[in-house]
Amino acid sequence: MNKEEMKRYESFKQKFFHWFLAFQDDRPFSAAAGELLALLKEELALEQAVFYLYDPVRAAFYPEAAAVGTPDARPIAADGERKVAVVDAGGPHMAARLFFMLSDETPAMVELVYRKDGGFDERLLWEIRTDLARLFRKLSAVLQGEGEEKRYGQLHHFAAKIHSSMHIDVVLEEIIRTLQNVYPSFTYHLLLSHDNHLRGNLPIKTLVLDEREKQKAALRAFLTGQVQCEVMEAPPRSVLYAPIKGVQAVYGVIEMIAPYAAPFPKREIHFISLLASTAGSALENAKLYEQSRRLVADLQLINDTMRQLNARPRLHEAIEYMVSQIQQSFGADEVGFFLFADGKRELLPGSTLFFFDHRSEPYIEWVEKRRQSGNDILFAGDVCVSAFGSFRSIMAAPMQQNKETKGLCIALASEPYRFTFEMFKLLESLVQHSTLAFMNAMLREEFEKMVVTDYLTKLHTRRYLDEVIQTSMGSDASGALILFDIDNFKQINDVYGHQTGDRVLVQVAETVCANIRDGDVAARWGGEELAVYLPKVPLSDAISIARRITEKVREQTIPTVTVSCGVSWWERQGCEDAKQLFKRADAALYMAKETGKNCIFVHDDGHLYKV
Numbered sequence: 089m090n091k092e093e094m095k096r097y098e099s100f101k102q103k104f105f106h107w108f109l110a111f112q113d114d115r116p117f118s119a120a121a122g123e124l125l126a127l128l129k130e131e132l133a134l135e136q137a138v139f140y141l142y143d144p145v146r147a148a149f150y151p152e153a154a155a156v157g158t159p160d161a162r163p164i165a166a167d168g169e170r171k172v173a174v175v176d177a178g179g180p181h182m183a184a185r186l187f188f189m190l191s192d193e194t195p196a197m198v199e200l201v202y203r204k205d206g207g208f209d210e211r212l213l214w215e216i217r218t219d220l221a222r223l224f225r226k227l228s229a230v231l232q233g234e235g236e237e238k239r240y241g242q243l244h245h246f247a248a249k250i251h252s253s254m255h256i257d258v259v260l261e262e263i264i265r266t267l268q269n270v271y272p273s274f275t276y277h278l279l280l281s282h283d284n285h286l287r288g289n290l291p292i293k294t295l296v297l298d299e300r301e302k303q304k305a306a307l308r309a310f311l312t313g314q315v316q317c318e319v320m321e322a323p324p325r326s327v328l329y330a331p332i333k334g335v336q337a338v339y340g341v342i343e344m345i346a347p348y349a350a351p352f353p354k355r356e357i358h359f360i361s362l363l364a365s366t367a368g369s370a371l372e373n374a375k376l377y378e379q380s381r382r383l384v385a386d387l388q389l390i391n392d393t394m395r396q397l398n399a400r401p402r403l404h405e406a407i408e409y410m411v412s413q414i415q416q417s418f419g420a421d422e423v424g425f426f427l428f429a430d431g432k433r434e435l436l437p438g439s440t441l442f443f444f445d446h447r448s449e450p451y452i453e454w455v456e457k458r459r460q461s462g463n464d465i466l467f468a469g470d471v472c473v474s475a476f477g478s479f480r481s482i483m484a485a486p487m488q489q490n491k492e493t494k495g496l497c498i499a500l501a502s503e504p505y506r507f508t509f510e511m512f513k514l515l516e517s518l519v520q521h522s523t524l525a526f527m528n529a530m531l532r533e534e535f536e537k538m539v540v541t542d543y544l545t546k547l548h549t550r551r552y553l554d555e556v557i558q559t560s561m562g563s564d565a566s567g568a569l570i571l572f573d574i575d576n577f578k579q580i581n582d583v584y585g586h587q588t589g590d591r592v593l594v595q596v597a598e599t600v601c602a603n604i605r606d607g608d609v610a611a612r613w614g615g616e617e618l619a620v621y622l623p624k625v626p627l628s629d630a631i632s633i634a635r636r637i638t639e640k641v642r643e644q645t646i647p648t649v650t651v652s653c654g655v656s657w658w659e660r661q662g663c664e665d666a667k668q669l670f671k672r673a674d675a676a677l678y679m680a681k682e683t684g685k686n687c688i689f690v691h692d693d694g695h696l697y698k699v
Contacts, residue, residue, distance in 0.1 A: 097212065100131035104223070120227055121153035125198075128220075129155035132208075135181055135201040139224070140164060142195035144351065146324075149197050164197070172213050180204050184213050188221035190228055193353065198224075256374045263332075263342070263367045264290055270363075275345040278332075279306050295341060305329050306341045313338050315361055317352060320345070328352050330364035334372030342367070379510075386514050389417060390521050397525035406529050407438025410497075410522055418511050420499040421479065424448065425487075425526075427495040436495075443498075447477055455484045455498055467512045470504040480504040483512045485519040489527055542612040544590060545597035553611035553619060557666045560623045566659040568622045568630030569669050571677040572600070572637070572651045575685040577616035580649065588647070595645045603637050617677075627657040627692060631699055634688050642686075650686035652677060655699075657692050 104127060125137040138159050140149035147166065151159030170187065177183040183201050190196035198220050202208070208216075260278060267276050279295040295310060296303055309316040309329035316329040328344040342364050346352065352360075393413055400406045411423040424443030425436040433452075435443055442448055455466055466484035479500040487495035497519045501507060542549055548556075560567050574580075574596060581589040593616060600610050604620055613619040620637075622630050634653045641651050654677025656669050672691035679696060680689040688699040 094212070096132055097216065100128055101219075103127055103131060117228060118153040121224065122155065124223065124227065125153060125155035128200075132200070133202070133206065135203065136199075137201070138199045140197040140199065141190070142166065142197070143348070149195075164199070166195075172210070172217055174210075174213070177201055182207055184208060186213065186217035186220060188217060188224075190224055196224060256371065256378060259367065259370045259374050260290055260292070263363075266363065267342075267344075270359075271344065273347050275347075277343040279303070279310075279329075279341040279343055281340070293343075306343060309341050310338050315357055317357075324348075326352060328357065328360060330360045331368070332364050332371060333368040335369070336372060339368060339371050339375070382510065386517070389413075389514075390518055393518060394521055394525065397522055401529060401532055403526065403529040404437040406522075406525060407436050410518075411438060411440060414497075414499055414515070414518075418499060418501075418515065419503075419506055420501050422448075422500040424452075424498045425495060426452075426498070427487075428493060433496075442500075450477065451479065451482060451498065451500060454482065455496065459484075459486070459496070465512075467507070467509065469507070478502050481506040483507045483515055485512075485516040487519055487523040487526065489523055494523060494527065545594055545612050545618075547597050547601070547618065548609055548611040550611055550613055550619070553609055553613075553621060554666065556609045556623075557621055557669065560621070561658065561666060561669075564623050564660075566624060566626065566657070568625055568627060568655060568657045569673045570620045570622070570630060570634045570637075571613060571654045571673045572596070572618045572620075572641075573653075573677055573681060574616040575650045575652055575681075577649070580647065584647065592645055592647070592649055596641055596649070596651065599640045599644055600637055603640055604633065619673075627655075627690070630655055630657060631688065631690065635699065638686070638688060652680035652685045653688040654678070654680055655688065655690045655692075657690075 104124070121139045125139060128134065129137045134155070137155040138151050139153040141152045142149050143163075146163065148163035149166065150163050153159060164185070172187070173185045175183050175185065180203055181201055182204050183199050186198045186200070188196055188198075198217075200208075200216075263278065264276075267274070276291065278290065278292045280292055281295050295306060305316040305318045305327070306329045308314075309331045313331050313333050315331070318327050318329075319325070320327055326346040326348065328346070330342040330344065331338045332340040332342060342360070344352075344360060393410070396409055396413075397406050400409055407425050410425070414420050414423045422440045422442040424439040427434045427436055443452075454468075454471070458466055466482075466486075468482045470480050471482060479502050481501040481504060482498070484496055484498045486493045487497065497515070499507070499515065541547070541552075557567070557569070574592065577589065577592075580592055597610070597612070597618060600618055600620060604610060604622070607623060609621045611619045611621075620633070622633065625633075634655055638651055638653055642648060654673045654675070656673035656676060658664060658669050676689040676691040676696060679698075680687050683689075683698065690697055690699060
């Protein structure tokens with residue numbers, strides 16, 4: 089080791105001391121290393137000095153910083169176990185390569201390029217190697233310490249910010265902002281499930297829960313709750329997947345793509361894991377808060393719906409309200425309610441028109457197959473369009489009472505994944521609560537029907553007929569009343585039995601109903617007597633209807649029977665009331681029975697005559 093070399097090297101050490109006193113610790117490591125190499129080049133009269141880091145993926149050293157300009161991108165292969173290597177750099181230059189460990193897991197190298205006529209003694213090269221190893225390690229430690237302090241300061245700020253908010257959007261935005269600050273050269277995404285709708289312009293991708301897809305490492309991170317790493321081939325990149333994990337579940341995955349293919353250092357994995365865990369805790373709190381608010385809103389919705397249903401005693405009105413509420417609350421395009429009775433499925437009035445069309449059959453069959461197979465989850469986010477139609481989202485909820493399925497509600501939407509699982513559970517609860525109101529409406533209507541309907545003939549009762557006539561005489565211009573009496577009905581009962589007599593009575597009632605208008609009212613007057621009230625008809629039409637009914641009864645009943653008929657009529661100019669109308673029709677019927685039966689008598693305006 090000659091004195092001139094030692095003198096120059098000692099000068100470098102002295103100037104390094106002054107350089108270090110003025111050193112600014114807020115710069116990147118490569119910039120600080122470049123300054124240190126520039127000082128070394130100047131004092132040792134070098135042609136170039138370059139700092140390299142080892143890339144284990146490519147098994148070579150790659151330049152990180154240089155004394156002059158941008159470092160040459162050419163890689164240098166590792167030289168076995170050698171610590172110092174002198175090689176011919178071409179032309180008049182030599183190169184001394186000094187290998188050392190920058191940290192416990194990061195090999196590094198400094199290459200000194202100098203002229204062949206100004207070489208270094210080997211002992212000096214070893215000393216320079218030892219000193220540079222210490223200098224670069226200390227420089228790395230100082231910068232890393234400062235960087236770690238800043239990063240953990242940002243992590244603290246991040247935690248304080250997201251834990252002070254109960255909104256999921258704010259938490260996701262703050263995750264992205266922190267990643268941008270800490271890793272500005274990285275590419276990153278938040279991988280979230282379908283239940284997390286994409287928000288704004290954030291780099292969010294859907295996490296596909298299928299191992300056949302390309303997101304295998306991301307899926308492992310999501311399912312195991314452990315950090316996963318992999319290397320992309322083209323271009324070579326290192327990718328880290330950190331689960332966004334709370335206490336109760338994993339809510340997503342942070343995808344970090346490094347701008348190089350070197351493995352992530354342990355300290356980086358630890359920091360990213362802390363950031364992801366902090367985000368998971370905040371996201372969980374925000375979700376719980378959102379869930380609590382949603383539960384309150386759901387209970388309010390159920391309460392308001394029940395109050396509105398109870399104010400709608402008619403079944404079709406209740407169904408129409410429920411359909412409107414489901415469309416508004418869940419964004420459904422089509423809603424249908426079905427009732428199961430006597431092994432048949434009946435579409436209830438008030439459902440949307442689509443369910444009255446044959447195009448709804450594939451969706452109904454899909455629900456029925458799942459229900460019959462014992463599958464309680466009647467829910468799909470994206471059904472096959474070719475097998476169905478334009479609707480992609482389906483959910484169905486059974487109408488149950490006393491653990492018995494009374495019917496079914498089906499909701500459809502054209503947008504895939506329009507319904508979330510929370511919506512499906514809410515629909516189940518909403519339909520479950522509304523079923524009682526539907527059943528009550530059906531029972532009320534059935535009871536009302538029983539009150540005004542004869543049990544045997546299914547005709548209206550005489551009381552209902554009286555009310556209709558009273559109303560008609562107060563609002564219409566005219567009307568007619570026809571009374572029918574089955575001739576020799578006692579003889580039918582005596583000869584054939586009362587069951588046959590009942591069947592004959594039903595046949596006559598059906599014949600009467602088949603030969604009157606929808607607005608006309610047929611009723612059982614009493615015993616074997618039937619009555620028909622015809623509002624807004626002239627007397628001639630009433631006589632024609634009476635004649636047609638008597639003829640049809642004689643033709644269609646088995647055993648054959650005939651009827652006697654009495655007709656009365658009123659118009660507004662008259663002064664009579666309903667009782668007088670009844671009395672005249674009864675008098676006409678009496679005359680028909682007394683004069684041979686199977687005939688028609690009319691009592692009109694004081695005149696009683698046979699048709």
